[in-house]
Amino acid sequence: MSDLIQAVGLGEVLWDLLPSGPQLGGAPANFACHAAALGAEASVISRVGSDPLGWQALDLLKQRGLDVSAVGVDPVLPTGTVEVTVDSGGSPSFSIREDVAWDGIIVDAPALERVRRAGVICFGSLAQRTPRSANAVHDLLAVAPRDALRIFDINLRAPFLSRGVVVRSLQSATVLKLNEAELPVLAGWFDLRGTMQEQLDALGRRFGLEGIALTLGAAGSRFWRSGQWWEASARPVAVRDAVGAGDSFTAALAIGWLRGWEMPAILAAATEVAGYVCTQSGATPRLPDELTRRFRE
Numbered sequence: 001m002s003d004l005i006q007a008v009g010l011g012e013v014l015w016d017l018l019p020s021g022p023q024l025g026g027a028p029a030n031f032a033c034h035a036a037a038l039g040a041e042a043s044v045i046s047r048v049g050s051d052p053l054g055w056q057a058l059d060l061l062k063q064r065g066l067d068v069s070a071v072g073v074d075p076v077l078p079t080g081t082v083e084v085t086v087d088s089g090g091s092p093s094f095s096i097r098e099d100v101a102w103d104g105i106i107v108d109a110p111a112l113e114r115v116r117r118a119g120v121i122c123f124g125s126l127a128q129r130t131p132r133s134a135n136a137v138h139d140l141l142a143v144a145p146r147d148a149l150r151i152f153d154i155n156l157r158a159p160f161l162s163r164g165v166v167v168r169s170l171q172s173a174t175v176l177k178l179n180e181a182e183l184p185v186l187a188g189w190f191d192l193r194g195t196m197q198e199q200l201d202a203l204g205r206r207f208g209l210e211g212i213a214l215t216l217g218a219a220g221s222r223f224w225r226s227g228q229w230w231e232a233s234a235r236p237v238a239v240r241d242a243v244g245a246g247d248s249f250t251a252a253l254a255i256g257w258l259r260g261w262e263m264p265a266i267l268a269a270a271t272e273v274a275g276y277v278c279t280q281s282g283a284t285p286r287l288p289d290e291l292t293r294r295f296r297e
Contacts, residue, residue, distance in 0.1 A: 004039065004040055004041040005035075005039070005040040005041065005119045005120065005254075005255060005258050005259075006040070006041055006042075006043075006114075006117045006118050006119045006120075007031070007032060007035035007036070007040040007041070007042040007043070007118070007119065007120050007121075007122070007251070007254065007255075008032070008042070008043050008044070008045060008114050008115060008118045008120070008121045008122070009026075009027075009028030009029050009030075009031045009032035009035075009042070009043070009044045009045070009046075009122050009123075010028050010044075010045045010046075010105075010115075010121055010122065010123040010127070010137060010140060010141075011026065011027065011028035011029075011045075011046060011102065011105070011122075011123050011124050011126065011127030011137070012026035012027065012028060012029070012046060012080060012102040012124075012126055012127045013026045013028075013029045013044060013046040013047070013048055013057055013061070013071060013079075013080065013102055014026040014029075014079070014080030014081060014082055014096075014100070014102065015053055015057070015079065015080070015081045015082070016082050016084045016243060016282070016283060017081055017082060017083050017084060018084045018086070018241070018243070018281065018282065019084075019085070019086060020281045020282075023243075023281070023282035023283060023284075024056075024057055024060050024061070024282075024283075024284065025082065025243065025244065025282075025283045025284075026046070026080070026102070027122075027124050027126070027153055027155045027246075027247050028044060028045075028046065028122055028123060028124065028127070028153075029044050029046065029061065029284075030244045030247035030248070030283040030284050031122040031153070031247045031250050031251050031254075032044045032061075032066055032122075032251075033061075033064045033066065033283075033284040034244075034247060034248040034250075034251035034252070034273070034277075034284065034287070035120075035251040035254065035255060036064055036065045036066055037064075037251075037286070037287045037292055038251055038252060038255045038273075038287075038292055038295040038296070039255065039292070039295045039296040040119075040120075040251075040255055041067070042065070042066050042067070043066060043067035043068070043069070043070060043114045044061060044066055044067075044068060044070065044071055045070040045071070045105065045111045045114060045115070045140065046070075046071050046072075046101075046102050046105060046127075047071065047072040047073070047074050047077075047101040047102050047103075047104055047105050047106070048071060048072075048073060048074070048079045048080075048101050048102070049073070049074050049077055049078040049079035049100070049101045050073050050074065050075050051078055051079055053078070053079040053081070054073060054074075054078075054079040054101065057071075057079060058071060058073075064284070067114065069110040069113075069114070070108070070110040070111040070113075070114050072101075072105075072106060072108070073101075074101040074104055077099060077100055077101040077103065077104055078097075078100055078101060079100065079101055080096075080097060080100035080101060080102050080103075081097050081100070082094050082095065082096045082097065083095040084243060086241045086243075089239065091242055092241060092242060092243050094157055096126070096157060096160070098129075102127060102133070103127075103129065103130045103132070103133050104130075104132060104133060105127060105132075105133045105136045105137065106132075106136055107136050107139045107140055111140055112140070112143060115140045115141070115143055115144050116143055116144070116145065117145075118144055118145065118148045119145075119148055119149065119258050120148060120149040120150075120151060120254040120257075120258060121140075121141065121144055121148060121149070121150050121151070122151045122153055122250055122251075122254070123137055123141070123150070123151070123152060123153070123169070124152070124153045124154060124155035125152075125154055125155055125156060125157075125160070125161075125162070125165050125166060125169060126155055126157050126160055128162075128165045128168075128169070129160040129162075129165075134165060134168075138168065138172055141172045142172075149174055149175055149254055149257065149258065150172060150173045150174045150175070151173065151174070151175045151176075151177055151250060151253075151254060152169045152170060152172070152173035152175070152176050152177070153177040153178075153246065153247070153250050154166065154169075154176065154177070154178045154182055154186075155246075156181075156182050156185060161185070163189045166186070166189070170203075170207040170209070171207060173207070173209065174209065174210045174211075175209060175210055175211045175212070175213065175253075176203070176204075176207075176209055176211075176212045176213070177212075177213040177214075177215070177246070177249070177250050177253070178212070178213075178214060178215075179214070179215045179216070179217070179246060180214070180215070180216050180217065180219075183196065183199065183200070183214065186199075186203060187199050190202075190203060190206070196214070196222075197222075197224070197229060200212050200214065200224045201224060201227060204224055204225075204226075210225065211223060211224060211225045212224040212225075213249070213250070213253055213270075215245075215246055215249055215274065216234075217234070217242070218234055218236070219233075219234065220232045220233040220234040220267075220271055221234070221249065221267055221270065221271050221274075222267075223253075223263055223266075223267055225263070230263045230264055230267055231267070232264070232267035232268045232270075232271045233271075234271050234274075234275055235272070235275055237275045237276075237278055237279050238279055239278045239279065240278065240279055240280055240281055241278070241281060241282075242277075242278050243282060243283045244277050244282065244283025244284055244285075245274040245275075245277040245278045246274065247283060248270075248273045248274050248276075248277045248287075249270045249271065249273065249274040250270075251273075252266070252269055252270035252273045252274075252295070253266055253267075253270045255295050256269055256270065256295070259295070269291075269294065269295070272291065273287065273291055276288070276291060
């Protein structure tokens, strides 16, 4: 078995149809790509269609150094696509096609093998929009090593908003990652009151989470753990689009955590990686050596 950190992205693989052209995406796949760039041995558990977009997705994931043995090829459902529009500030909006291959994620031998070896598994809510796929996600999480990080990158996407999916996922997670737009949704669902910190403290204690990462865009990031707080500011950047920035943050957070870094160093590095991704087009631009070197040392 490799001594490298074993990172698994569990969920959707799809194509973001951006104004600049199609880009491979899906939050768990983006996470895995960035984790690989930061020195992990990364894999994806998902499903694509038996169509040109599906075969191209597999080829690109392989080119990025990912293990795709647990990406199934569906003979009927097409590869997922998302229409992405970007506003003047670089913030994306999404129109997500339904009845696609990643709605039919299954538990099979390759998926079980990857999960049982995992040091970190990143999963979200979108891939759980169908009962079949949701059950597969949680069946796989159930066989992960006890000490593996299970990061729920909530990734709320209208109209696929389900309190039940979020509750089930928080119960399965050790770490929650969310952004400033998602916190008010959770505050409404779970009657969270007070300041931002008080809301997240209540949420973390309610679900027994080890940590909560909150990204705040240009305002940086915060991290909660057992009542303690850390903050990191973000350097001003020229935003091209913010697609995939949160996924890169999650990957950097996971790798830094598993390497035993102190939280201020983790947050600073993760925020810097996410800031760079915002300056590029698409979710998984190649990260420069000056950003990845510290993770590989």
